Amino acid sequence: MSTLNSPQKQAVEHLGSPLLVLAGAGSGKTRVITEKISWLIQNRAVSPADITAVTFTNKAAREMKERLQQRLGEAENLQGLTVSTFHSLGMKILRLHAKDLGLRSGFSIIDPRDVTTVLSETLRADPIHNKDLVNQVARRISGWKNLGLSVSEALQFAEDPIAQTAASAYKEYQRYLLACNSVDLDDLIFLPSQLFRDQPEICRSWQLRIRYLLVDEYQDTNAAQYQLVKQLAGDGKRLTVVGDDDQSIYAWRGAQPQNLAVLAEDFPNLTVTKLEQNYRSSARILKAANHVIANNPRHFDKSLWSDLGHGEVIRIIPADNEKLEAERAVSGIMRHQFKHRSSHGDFAILYRSNHQARELEIKLREMRIPYKISGGSSFFDRGEIRDVMAYLRLLTNPSDDTAFLRIINTPRRGIGASSLEKLAGLAGKRGQGMFHTLADPELHLILQSRQAKSLQAFGNEMGALSKRATDGDPIDCVNALLEAVEYQRWLHKSCETADADRRWENVRLLVDWLEAADRQATEDRTLPELVTELILNDALDQQKDEENVDQVNLMTLHAAKGLEFPHVFIVGVEENILPHKVSVEEGSDEEERRLFYVGITRAMRSLTLSYARRRKRFGDSVECEPSRFLQELPAEDVEWEDQLSLSPEQQQDTGRAHLASIRALRNRQ
DNA sequence: GATTCAGATATTTTT
DNA sequence: TATCTGAATC
Numbered sequence A: 001m002s003t004l005n006s007p008q009k010q011a012v013e014h015l016g017s018p019l020l021v022l023a024g025a026g027s028g029k030t031r032v033i034t035e036k037i038s039w040l041i042q043n044r045a046v047s048p049a050d051i052t053a054v055t056f057t058n059k060a061a062r063e064m065k066e067r068l069q070q071r072l073g074e075a076e077n078l079q080g081l082t083v084s085t086f087h088s089l090g091m092k093i094l095r096l097h098a099k100d101l102g103l104r105s106g107f108s109i110i111d112p113r114d115v116t117t118v119l120s121e122t123l124r125a126d127p128i129h130n131k132d133l134v135n136q137v138a139r140r141i142s143g144w145k146n147l148g149l150s151v152s153e154a155l156q157f158a159e160d161p162i163a164q165t166a167a168s169a170y171k172e173y174q175r176y177l178l179a180c181n182s183v184d185l186d187d188l189i190f191l192p193s194q195l196f197r198d199q200p201e202i203c204r205s206w207q208l209r210i211r212y213l214l215v216d217e218y219q220d221t222n223a224a225q226y227q228l229v230k231q232l233a234g235d236g237k238r239l240t241v242v243g244d245d246d247q248s249i250y251a252w253r254g255a256q257p258q259n260l261a262v263l264a265e266d267f268p269n270l271t272v273t274k275l276e277q278n279y280r281s282s283a284r285i286l287k288a289a290n291h292v293i294a295n296n297p298r299h300f301d302k303s304l305w306s307d308l309g310h311g312e313v314i315r316i317i318p319a320d321n322e323k324l325e326a327e328r329a330v331s332g333i334m335r336h337q338f339k340h341r342s343s344h345g346d347f348a349i350l351y352r353s354n355h356q357a358r359e360l361e362i363k364l365r366e367m368r369i370p371y372k373i374s375g376g377s378s379f380f381d382r383g384e385i386r387d388v389m390a391y392l393r394l395l396t397n398p399s400d401d402t403a404f405l406r407i408i409n410t411p412r413r414g415i416g417a418s419s420l421e422k423l424a425g426l427a428g429k430r431g432q433g434m435f436h437t438l439a440d441p442e443l444h445l446i447l448q449s450r451q452a453k454s455l456q457a458f459g460n461e462m463g464a465l466s467k468r469a470t471d472g473d474p475i476d477c478v479n480a481l482l483e484a485v486e487y488q489r490w491l492h493k494s495c496e497t498a499d500a501d502r503r504w505e506n507v508r509l510l511v512d513w514l515e516a517a518d519r520q521a522t523e524d525r526t527l528p529e530l531v532t533e534l535i536l537n538d539a540l541d542q543q544k545d546e547e548n549v550d551q552v553n554l555m556t557l558h559a560a561k562g563l564e565f566p567h568v569f570i571v572g573v574e575e576n577i578l579p580h581k582v583s584v585e586e587g588s589d590e591e592e593r594r595l596f597y598v599g600i601t602r603a604m605r606s607l608t609l610s611y612a613r614r615r616k617r618f619g620d621s622v623e624c625e626p627s628r629f630l631q632e633l634p635a636e637d638v639e640w641e642d643q644l645s646l647s648p649e650q651q652q653d654t655g656r657a658h659l660a661s662i663r664a665l666r667n668r669q
Numbered sequence B: 001g002a003t004t005c006a007g008a009t010a011t012t013t014t015t
Numbered sequence C: 001t002a003t004c005t006g007a008a009t010c
Helices: A006-013 A029-043 A058-072 A086-096 A112-122 A131-147 A151-157 A161-179 A187-198 A200-210 A223-233 A259-266 A283-293 A322-340 A354-366 A383-396 A401-407 A417-430 A449-471 A474-484 A487-494 A497-520 A527-536 A539-546 A581-585 A589-600 A628-632 A648-668
Strands: A019-023 A051-055 A082-085 A212-215 A239-243 A271-275 A314-319 A347-351 A371-373 A552-556 A565-570 A603-612 A614-617 A620-623 A638-640
Touching: A006 A029, A006 A271, A019 A029, A019 A259, A029 A051, A029 A058, A029 A212, A029 A239, A051 A058, A051 A086, A058 A082, A082 A086, A086 A187, A086 A223, A086 A527, A112 A131, A112 A161, A112 A401, A131 A151, A131 A161, A131 A187, A131 A223, A151 A161, A187 A200, A187 A223, A200 A223, A212 A223, A223 A239, A223 A259, A283 A314, A283 A589, A283 A603, A283 A628, A314 A322, A322 A347, A322 A354, A322 A565, A322 A603, A347 A354, A354 A371, A354 A552, A383 A401, A383 A449, A383 A474, A383 A487, A383 A497, A383 A527, A401 A417, A417 A449, A449 A474, A474 A497, A474 A527, A487 A497, A497 A527, A565 A589, A581 A589, A589 A628
Parallel strands: A019 A239, A019 A271, A051 A082, A051 A212, A212 A239, A314 A603, A314 A638, A347 A552, A347 A565, A371 A552, A565 A603
Antiparallel strands: A614 A620
16 A cells, blocks of 8 residues: 555545546556555455446456455455456346346347347348348447437437338347347346336345445446446445546447546536556656647546656657568567567567458568467357357257257258248247247147157257256256267368367367366356356457467557557558548547557557558558658657668568578577 | 359457 | 358259
């Protein structure tokens, strides 16, 4: 506690009115939250069970828990303390009040990628039914939920024809989800807030239950999340939110950074504390960041400062094309490593969009530098994982028609479209799920005997397994499932050996994760609990977290938020990339500037920026301009490593020679 | 029901 | 340019 600076201390010890902590980059905001929780428990004798801290990512939640455990030691019993993501908290609320919302126990979360499939079906009759329409409708529905708007509100406010189409699709979609005893990810926030609005006494019970509410990365909350926060906070006397409007980079996803300002209106007795001392970056880096962000109009003015010394100048590297840019970034890293004896993990290369990682990957591989790429396509986007997840969902929630349809022919069971149509028809007539209908005596009458038999066999098999799912050990059940459907054999039958092995490996990873999660838990968990945890938790994320190996970090600027690295490279600092073309066209260049700001403030000791003068775009080479943001950097703190005087061939040669000398040096070691 | 070929499509994506 | 998806055909 003694090591906290004065505003940090103020924030930690503040009680009695709602508190907004405006925490600049690297100013120790997570620390303030953990210290505050510790202080509440140790100095104010608050029971851990009365405290809930909310974050956006599982990783942030995990880290916060770890830090608390460290800070308080084993002696303190943290039993009952809630540190969770918005979505897990929503899930917890939904579980307890499923009945009030027309859901049955074991309800499942629909695979986000199946949403478009469902909507496509819903919109089948629409005259302009195409992929674009479906995607637009999906975005609208998600947008409405993020705004906290119900079906009737959407129907009421829909003005343009697409909005009207979307609103009626919204109605259908919700009906479908309810029939499947499913919710989507947005519902995890939206439904609890609807519930609290409609049933104030339930809301009151949660206010009493949560008491001390702390929210991290508050600038990233959307309208529905804020609504939920407000409902849970009650009079707000025990509410603490921490955020930084300069780091708001998710407005395109519905985040409303103005929620920071709205807080002062909704809670007139709001106390505001600013954290402006940065403990991460050198003064130069911070000055550069301040210069850049000063070009944005800001609601809350902050001036970050640091006493970590001047530090190195910021280097700007122009390269002739994207290949040379990658080469210079990689050789820059290697040079740095030899000069400062730093390890791979001290470096991060950040970029605006995922495809930029490719050239870097090629070069890093060429130079045999270990690296890890965060982000890109998720573990849960893989077909095999979605298959297994669909099986698990069906086991825990037999009404889940989406899951049923996904796996009924995986592996092949000889059930064609017409059989499924008949089955769906009968299910509709009976008003029940397709899986339930497998046991219907009438099925034999409407289907050919082979199909009927196959379906029945499937029904029996899954029925037996779902008994095990509820009674027995969840892991045994999963293994039995994979065995019963001969999933591994199916993989080998449906793809090349190497591919099949890789996919099977992923499935095993999933099972391993389930096992780990099961073991970690203090009490026995049921399969449904594990399955929702799987959907809300990124298994790969956790996996990556654990293998703390020494590798150069590659990630998007978005993915870098909340992280720090001794040495940071930002590549592709060009017009049309950073700021991104689409953002400029949409007029959201301020968010792009914040994105650049986030990138800069990740750096502790050195920062290198690069851009290419030409770049391959969809095949042909186009000219590129350095980013407007580069001119916003303080001239006295940057150094341009221009090689303008050299021809591209010569440049390539010097680059090669450079790499060769470094390689030679390394081999000698 | 599987394979192949043509066409679309490339910004970020905490859950 | 490379990759992925869906439709058409065998």
